[in-house]
Ligand SMILES: O=C(O)CCC(=O)C(=O)O
């Protein structure tokens with residue numbers, strides 16, 4: 001049995017704690033991100049009612065007839081807004097697509113802001129006005145929680161606490177609502193078809209509402225899979241490849257996957273809602289000098305966040 005350090009941290013101790021408590025929070029999240037790349041967070045600012053309402057709307061969205069959902073599929077947006085149907089995303093290095101469909105919501109910027117032209121407009125579900133409003137609220141709350149977590153991480157890295165603030169403000173973050181659909185005939189599945197093949201996230205950090213974390217597994221340093229267990233309303237937070245590049249591998253973007261359920265539960269859907277916190281596309285991901293030394297030679301080429309995202313979307317089949 002492999003052991004793995006996934007601490008449960010209270011974000012309120014960072015926001016309102018004593019200097020010692022704030023320092024401890026920074027050290028704890030930094031150490032966990034250095035060792036395993038995962039933590040779970042309480043007091044993140046999302047109420048149980050809001051989360052329950054989110055899942056109610058997400059279930060209603062995927063219950064819409066396929067023909068309705070397909071109206072909202074826009075391949076020219078590389079899946080970055082609106083609906084992506086079954087069989088479209090394949091984890092890097094896999095031949096069989098993941099067993100999932102999803103809907104993505106992006107940044108909302110005020111009219112007149114020059115960054116507006118960089119982002120496609122969000123797509124609204126005419127049939128479900130409440131889906132649009134609740135996902136927007138969740139987007140904003142997770143963006144705030146994520147910005148606060150990045151402050152604690154900046155302190156751990158010896159950077160000014162506000163280092164990430166302007167980079168993620170109006171950033172290219174994505175809220176993804178996911179439906180892992182029922183598998184009616186398990187015998188007809190290609191042998192290596194899974195809900196989400198082993199992968200690393202592209203962005204800086206990912207915040208995942210833990211309500212449906214069952215099935216999520218992380219790859220340990222001993223090369224074994226470890227199931228994430230989250231308390232219902234906690235959020236699971238992990239490092240993505242952009243933060244790993246910036247820190248020259250000091251913070252680890254850990255491989256994770258979503259496994260298929262046992263055969264008797266294959267007919268059940270699984271829903272989940274990760275928030276991929278991205279910076280603006282002009283953020284320079286060149287590794288910090290402070291993370292490079294003789295023991296830790298520079299591992300990554302210099303790229304902006306926009307260039308890197310483009311490369312990765314092509315690899316997973318969303319961008320042609
Ligand atoms: O569904 C989950 O629990 C995780 C999904 C995930 O890892 C992803 O979409 O990148």
Ligand SMILES: [Fe+2]
Nearest residue numbers: 199200201256
């Ligand atoms: Fe992921």
